[in-house]
Amino acid sequence: MGFQMKDVDEIANELGLPGSQILAKFYEACKKINAALNSILEVTVAKEMGIDDKTADVMTEEPVKQSLQEELSKAAKELERKQRKELSRLMGEDLAQYRIKGSDLDWGTALSGSNQKKIVSVKSGEKRLGDDSKEIEDLIEAHSNKKKKKKKHVRN
Structure with a gap:
């Protein structure tokens, strides 16, 4: 490996590491050397061409302004602030429209142990469209009458 003229097994015995780990470290070292040589080459070519670019100063790295933990x-504080704002907005809304209808007595009988069905049904006291078959028939008849009236054309 390299200029030492040793194979991976010899280096593994010397360092006491597995061969796969030595090859991985060798690969990482080759990548870093290649990146450093490419950046030096880019800086040299940029200077020869007269390009004064901020990306030419690859070798001078500046530390980040804030740590990852900061x-x-x-970001966590900002997210918490947004969540509290959304929660306060939701608490101000009227949620009565989403409440479940039915009295405590109705729910008590529906949930009692005598009911072995897996479906719970409680009467809400409101009449929905379609509960009465006569209403449905009336609507269908009214709708079909409108269509018949629209289709009548006067021919000369």
């Missing part, structure tokens, strides 16, 4: 805590 960034995560800041």
